[in-house]
Amino acid sequence: MMKKTLTIDAKGMHYTPLNKEIRAAIKDGVTEIILENINGQRFIGNGLRGKDLTIIINGVPGGDLCMFMSGPTCIVHANAEHAPGNTMDRGKIYIHGTAGDAVAHSMRGGEVYVRDSIGYRGGIHMKEYKDKCPVLVVGEYARAFLGEYMAGGILIVLGRGKDQPPVDERGVGTGIHGGELYIRGEVPDHLLGIGAEKKPFTEDDREKIRPYIEKYCREFGVDEPELFSDEYVHIGPSSARPFAGKYCWE
Amino acid sequence: MPIGSVPPKYKVTIDKDLCMLCERCIENCPYGTFRREGNKIQIFSRACTGCHRCIAMCPRDAISLQEKPIDYRSHPVWSREAREAIYNQAQTGKIVLTGMGNALNVPQIFDRLLLDACQVTNPSIDPLREPMELRTYIGKKPRKLTIDKTPEGDIDLVTKLAPNLKCETPIMIAHMSYGAISLNAQLSLARGAAEEKTFMGTGEGGLHESLYPYQDNMIVQIASGRFGVDIDYLERGAAIEIKIGQGAKPGIGGHLPGEKVDESVSKTRMIPPFSDAISPAPHHDIYSIEDLSQLVRSLKEATEWKKPVFVKIAAVHNVAAIAAGIARSSADAVVIDGFRGGTGTAPRVFRDHVGIPIEAAIAAVDAKLNEQGIRNEVSVIASGGIRDSADVTKAIALGADSVYIGTAALVSLGCRVCGNCYRGLCPWGIATQREDLTARIDPDIMYKNVSNLIHGWTLEISELMGAAGINSIESLRGNRDRLRGYMLDENILSVLDVKTVGADV
Ligand code: SF4
Ligand code: SF4
Numbered sequence: 001m002m003k004k005t006l007t008i009d010a011k012g013m014h015y016t017p018l019n020k021e022i023r024a025a026i027k028d029g030v031t032e033i034i035l036e037n038i039n040g041q042r043f044i045g046n047g048l049r050g051k052d053l054t055i056i057i058n059g060v061p062g063g064d065l066c067m068f069m070s071g072p073t074c075i076v077h078a079n080a081e082h083a084p085g086n087t088m089d090r091g092k093i094y095i096h097g098t099a100g101d102a103v104a105h106s107m108r109g110g111e112v113y114v115r116d117s118i119g120y121r122g123g124i125h126m127k128e129y130k131d132k133c134p135v136l137v138v139g140e141y142a143r144a145f146l147g148e149y150m151a152g153g154i155l156i157v158l159g160r161g162k163d164q165p166p167v168d169e170r171g172v173g174t175g176i177h178g179g180e181l182y183i184r185g186e187v188p189d190h191l192l193g194i195g196a197e198k199k200p201f202t203e204d205d206r207e208k209i210r211p212y213i214e215k216y217c218r219e220f221g222v223d224e225p226e227l228f229s230d231e232y233v234h235i236g237p238s239s240a241r242p243f244a245g246k247y248c249w250e
Numbered sequence: 251m252p253i254g255s256v257p258p259k260y261k262v263t264i265d266k267d268l269c270m271l272c273e274r275c276i277e278n279c280p281y282g283t284f285r286r287e288g289n290k291i292q293i294f295s296r297a298c299t300g301c302h303r304c305i306a307m308c309p310r311d312a313i314s315l316q317e318k319p320i321d322y323r324s325h326p327v328w329s330r331e332a333r334e335a336i337y338n339q340a341q342t343g344k345i346v347l348t349g350m351g352n353a354l355n356v357p358q359i360f361d362r363l364l365l366d367a368c369q370v371t372n373p374s375i376d377p378l379r380e381p382m383e384l385r386t387y388i389g390k391k392p393r394k395l396t397i398d399k400t401p402e403g404d405i406d407l408v409t410k411l412a413p414n415l416k417c418e419t420p421i422m423i424a425h426m427s428y429g430a431i432s433l434n435a436q437l438s439l440a441r442g443a444a445e446e447k448t449f450m451g452t453g454e455g456g457l458h459e460s461l462y463p464y465q466d467n468m469i470v471q472i473a474s475g476r477f478g479v480d481i482d483y484l485e486r487g488a489a490i491e492i493k494i495g496q497g498a499k500p501g502i503g504g505h506l507p508g509e510k511v512d513e514s515v516s517k518t519r520m521i522p523p524f525s526d527a528i529s530p531a532p533h534h535d536i537y538s539i540e541d542l543s544q545l546v547r548s549l550k551e552a553t554e555w556k557k558p559v560f561v562k563i564a565a566v567h568n569v570a571a572i573a574a575g576i577a578r579s580s581a582d583a584v585v586i587d588g589f590r591g592g593t594g595t596a597p598r599v600f601r602d603h604v605g606i607p608i609e610a611a612i613a614a615v616d617a618k619l620n621e622q623g624i625r626n627e628v629s630v631i632a633s634g635g636i637r638d639s640a641d642v643t644k645a646i647a648l649g650a651d652s653v654y655i656g657t658a659a660l661v662s663l664g665c666r667v668c669g670n671c672y673r674g675l676c677p678w679g680i681a682t683q684r685e686d687l688t689a690r691i692d693p694d695i696m697y698k699n700v701s702n703l704i705h706g707w708t709l710e711i712s713e714l715m716g717a718a719g720i721n722s723i724e725s726l727r728g729n730r731d732r733l734r735g736y737m738l739d740e741n742i743l744s745v746l747d748v749k750t751v752g753a754d755v
Binding site: 015016019020023042043046047049063064067068069070082083086087089102105106108121124125127128129130132148149151152175177178240241242243244245246247248249250 | 526
């Protein structure tokens with residue numbers, strides 16, 4: 001397919017006309033859209049389809065980046081705000097920086113890579129279905145309530161933060177009933193929420209996460225062989241039905 | 251500790267002189283209440299749930315059912331339900347789950363509101379000979395219209411209108427998900443709604459492809475679990491509803507047990523078969539009214555501002571302030587669900603004790619939105635315990651634009667409000683996924699029950715309006731002067747902003 005690039009200067013632009021321009025460009029057959037001077041515009045890429053599209057964002061996008069997106073790739077050359085990849089279905093987001101709270105919230109498919117750290121509730125309620133398995137890779141560390149209510153997918157924290165543990169706040173995996181977390185470094189037991197438990201980190205697990213770590217390294221120009229050889233803490237659900245024991249019938 | 255069994259809830263008897271031993275009762279009861287022994291039908295009353303399926307199907311009217319055949323010692327404080335919940339919890343130590351709506355004998359405010367009619371001075375209107383306008387538009391209305399005169403003398407509308415849903419009746423069908431109810435039940439409701447040119451909600455269970463033909467009459471729901479939600483789903487719906495809360499269980503999430511998630515339910519919800527579908531209590535991307543506004547706008551951006559977005563909340567103490575926040579969030583309608591609302595499953599203590607009645611909530615929300623001058627910014631949809639066209643008319647007179655009916659619509663399909671939906675064996679084929687049971691509903695026939703119900707109620711509403719000398723639903727909306735309170739105290743009358751019976755006009 002022929003590459004066709006369009007640059008949009010988003011300086012001072014509201015998000016609605018901006019998204020309109022993006023949609024018009026896609027209709028026009030544009031395959032790469034470069035957004036310059038992005039400064040807090042929310043909802044960029046919301047609900048876009050098509051896997052041959054790349055959106056490159058120069059500047060800090062606002063919340064709900066690529067929400068409901070189904071296919072395209074989005075590369076952010078800055079930090080991102082609240083909930084990038086929210087309820088995403090397919091596609092990829094690479095964030096060259098940090099991201100805010102609720103990253104990859106309820107994501108059903110696709111991949112989100114954050115070079116540095118993320119805020120609270122990362123990967124909360126991620127779920128998978130058939131061939132759709134969402135992946136969230138965080139380079140440095142995550143705040144509290146990581147992977148809560150997870151119903152599927154893979155959440156990897158590489159723990160590259162200097163003098164900073166991969167996660168040192170509570171609520172890791174509370175209510176998890178599907179999917180897994182892989183965290184490089186120490187995760188003290190008391191940080192695990194109800195329903196989450198540590199599992200053995202096997203060679204199969206290592207193979208499973210390898211391609212995502214490779215993609216992370218390639219995109220962000222990281223060359224750290226220990227990311228592949230180190231041990232990871234593997235956390236998964238202690239039961240597929242965390243709430244089943246709470247109720248009785250009238 | 252064993253404390254023995256509680257008395258059976260029902261006692262079933264068969265009149266042997268009438269019974270012809272056709273065994274239809276045996277076939278129809280999924281709970282195993284009946285079995286054949288020689289020339290006799292043996293009855294195990296304890297299995298009975300009071301669903302009436304056998305009674306409805308018996309060709310000889312041979313079956314009788316008695317509720318609470320064995321009384322406890324009567325006591326004004328210690329009701330049967332209170333005692334039985336304790337026996338249950340003493341043995342399980344768990345939260346007691348129940349089905350259907352509030353089961354306490356709480357006063358129905360609707361029953362204490364009376365409608366007005368014309369006598370002598372202003373003649374009533376006969377809907378047979380005069381047009382009655384029941385068409386209801388759900389969505390934002392402009393504060394004012396700007397128009398332009400073209401050189402040719404035509405008038406152009408300059409104001410950009412927000413998309414609205416056009417309903418030919420103020421009655422819509424509430425959100426009941428595939429999973430909570432059967433596909434055949436959903437199909438009957440959808441076709442019935444489409445037939446009457448109104449709308450129905452999908453609930454948080456995705457949109458099964460056999461409902462695509464009715465998608466222009468469906469409101470797709472997005473709740474905290476985001477089940478079945480993707481861009482195709484959002485684009486298919488006529489409108490999108492964000493579910494924050496539900497009247498039957500405000501403040502808590504939902505939980506579809508894995509055993510109800512068969513292949514087809516799993517496909518529609520987009521979750522693996524037989525996995526629990528857990529909807530967290532809050533949306534974890536909404537922790538404030540600003541976050542809610544962000545989700546509303548996000549949905550609008552994703553669907554290019556073509557779809558109205560509703561926000562549904564349970565009627566709780568500060569419902570009016572929350573509704574005002576929603577009105578300012580770019581949402582097009584606020585749905586308020588009162589504490590008598592139905593549900594497949596809810597903890598008993600929530601179902602019976604959390605939230606406020608829909609009547610008070612409608613009045614409080616309407617008053618607050620008017621006071622802030624933003625009533626035009628949102629439509630108000632009321633739900634939770636609406637039983638007939640009089641309730642609909644009163645809800646509109648209190649300030650609602652339209653209503654959602656849930657339980658009433660299921661009753662039109664045969665539901666007997668037995669309250670055992672959570673067992674997944676609904677003998678009427680509604681709250682079940684078992685194929686032999688769901689086959690009891692033929693959507694091509696049963697849709698007519700739904701459309702008949704809406705049609706009948708709509709006729710009654712126009713008669714009630716005509717009798718009151720009102721020919722348009724807009725003139726009924728918020729027209730509290732057409733209501734009078736009967737045996738309501740002064741406080742509630744002031745909340746409702748309704749005068750007492752006998753008051754001067
Ligand atoms: S359905 Fe009625 S007539 Fe038939 S076996 Fe049962 S009780 Fe007898
Ligand atoms: S839907 Fe079925 S199980 Fe639920 S109350 Fe109605 S008849 Fe009973």
